[in-house]
Amino acid sequence: MDVHLRELRYFVAVAEELNFTRAAGDRLFVSQPTLSKQIRQLERDLRVTLFDRDPRGITLTPAGVALLPLARQILQSWSGARRAVTEAASAQTLTVGFQTRIGRGLIPSVTARMEQRLPGWRLLFRQVTWADPTAGLATGEVDVAVVWLPLPAGDKLAWNVVAREERWVALPAAHRLAHRSVIPFDELVHEPFIALPASAGVLRDYWLATDQRTTPPRVAAEVTTADETFEAVSSGLGVVLVSAGNAEIYQRADVVCRPVSGLSPSELAVAWRRDDHREAVRVFTEACVRCLCTLPVT
Structure with missing residues (x-):
């Protein structure tokens, strides 16, 4: 089975950090289970063990030591190939x-x-x-x-805020609060919420408004796209915070969006490396x- 570049990129990150948590959160912005799964897949594809794992930490096996410079070379060569193709276009x-x-x-x-x-x-x-x-x-x-803040911590990305929009809530059309013109966040804290995946980190926390809560949110479902989000809301699984602009863009008959008081505005940014x-x-x-x-x- 062919090895994918993503698996090599994940391997290099873990090999350089010698820590799955740091590699997942600080280097790759993926969840630790996702990273571990990809490393296990790479080991199966190569039919070797790349890391020795014990309670004290992880170290590279001889096979891992041999692979590291080759993996770096492959990734560097691919980056060079991408640049050459782009420049030639x-x-x-x-x-x-x-x-x-x-x-x-x-x-x-x-x-x-x-x-x-x-x-x-x-x-x-x-x-x-x-x-x-x-x-x-x-x-x-x-x-x-074009992203919503906050971005993960680190110094590799830069951004400029280009718009600030109130946070609204998207509710099923038949929800008990759907008739209200403005809904205080205090009246939403005990509602089941639709959440971004755990790998979204601080962005997930922001759209759950965890900084405004005294108890953890009730997460009814996790979604990975805006379309999944509004499908989950329309199905009655829960409610979700959205920006005012997106409340307008994603209008649909089976979902009602209302302004939420007591929350800071959301920030839309343009970001780059x-x-x-x-x-x-x-x-x-x-x-x-x-x-x-x-x-x-x-």
Whole structure:
């Protein structure tokens, strides 16, 4: 069976950290069970044991020591190949990650700005699930991303806030609070909530408003996309906090959205990797700020 680049990337992270928790949370932004599963799959594919595991920690086996420089070389070669292909293409492409529909008039304005400043460049949009709160930036899947804050801690990503929107709640149409024009968060704390996956980390906590609670939230279901979220709400599984803009974008007859009082506004940001100094990245991020920062603060 062929080994995947993701498995090699995960192996290198664990080998360099010698700690599954740090590698999962600080390097890869995935859950520890997901990381452990991928490492076990790599060991099965290679038919070797790569790490010695005991209560005191982990160490590389001789097979792991032999694989580490080769894995680094393969990943570096693939990165070089991707760069060469991109540079050879007649039309340069900037890949934009997102998790919910962007809307808000952003894309037409940014596209026009890109065409004016960088003729020949085009935008490619890629939807990434909530399992990666960086919307593909951490893995190199995208060049820039339109994301909801907060992002995972660390110094590898930079961002600018481009819009602030009130947090609303999405309820099943028949919910007992659906008739209210504004709902205090205190009246929602005991409701079952739809949550982002655990790998979303601080972003999951933010949309559960854990900082406003005195007891842990009741999580009725976990979802990885916006469409899954609204399907779960319409099915009566629970309620979910959403931004005011997304409440408008995702309107549907079987879901009611209402403003929530007692919560700080959500923040939409354009994000990029700090070490990516390409002009196209700068032009895109500046265009996002120019477009969306003119919106009123809610």
